[in-house]
Amino acid sequence: xxxxxxxxxxxxxxxxRYPLVIFDFDGTLADSFPFFLQAQxxxxxxxxxxxIASDRVDALRRLGxxxxxxxxxxxxxxxxxxxxxxxxxxxxxxxxxLFPGVAQALAHLHEGGVRLAILTSNxxxxxxxxxxEELAGTIELFDGGAHMLGKHSRLARLIRRAGAxxxxxxxxxxxxxxxEAARRAGIAFAAVGWGYTHADSLRxxxxxxFLAEVAELRRFAGG
Numbered sequence: 162x163x164x165x166x167x168x169x170x171x172x173x174x175x176x177x178r179y180p181l182v183i184f185d186f187d188g189t190l191a192d193s194f195p196f197f198l199q200a201q202x203x204x205x206x207x208x209x210x211x212x213i214a215s216d217r218v219d220a221l222r223r224l225g226x227x228x229x230x231x232x233x234x235x236x237x238x239x240x241x242x243x244x245x246x247x248x249x250x251x252x253x254x255x256x257x258x259l260f261p262g263v264a265q266a267l268a269h270l271h272e273g274g275v276r277l278a279i280l281t282s283n284x285x286x287x288x289x290x291x292x293x294e295e296l297a298g299t300i301e302l303f304d305g306g307a308h309m310l311g312k313h314s315r316l317a318r319l320i321r322r323a324g325a326x327x328x329x330x331x332x333x334x335x336x337x338x339x340x341e342a343a344r345r346a347g348i349a350f351a352a353v354g355w356g357y358t359h360a361d362s363l364r365x366x367x368x369x370x371f372l373a374e375v376a377e378l379r380r381f382a383g384g
Contacts, residue, residue: 188356
């Protein structure tokens with residue numbers, strides 16, 4: 162399904178700002194935060210970091226990834242190990258739901274000629290299971306297992322795989338680390354207001370785009 166920008170893409174790029182839209186997954190497309198809160202108690206016990214108390218959830222949602230790691234006493238070297246256990250736990254549990262309206266938005270973008278990709282710290286298998294076969298078919302490129310603090314290099318690689326220019330791409334995510342990754346990769350960032358990080362923190366980071374509701378994803382199709 163991989164392809165380079167062709168004449169059809171060039172025509173599309175004249176009517177839409179970002180012909181290539183790259184999505185984060187957890188908290189952006191998938192409503193996995195409730196599952197994360199449930200799973201993190203077992204992960205905290207197993208890996209020796211502080212669990213998130215229910216009365217601290219809102220405050221911690223306002224922090225960046227590095228700040229959150231300091232608050233929970235998770236060293237950077239341990240983050241990939243914890244992430245691997247989280248991915249395994251999600252694989253063994255019933256699929257988490259997509260946010261309401263995500264399926265329709267992805268279908269709308271695909272039908273409108275937007276090229277879609279997913280870059281996530283989760284596994285591609287988990288992503289495909291949640292999306293389902295039909296919706297996964299709208300995604301041109303997948304890249305999974307990215308380090309939460311190292312997504313910028315994977316973004317750059319994904320754009321090269323797509324044969325696109327950085328000016329043609331936007332990364333859509335729900336965390337301040339996603340914003341940092343987009344900045345370091347030299348592409349635009351679109352923050353969503355419904356994910357893991359509080360909307361106020363994301364707005365304060367001055368992303369190129371801010372989407373308050375899932376239905377606003379449709380505007381990437383231009384028109």
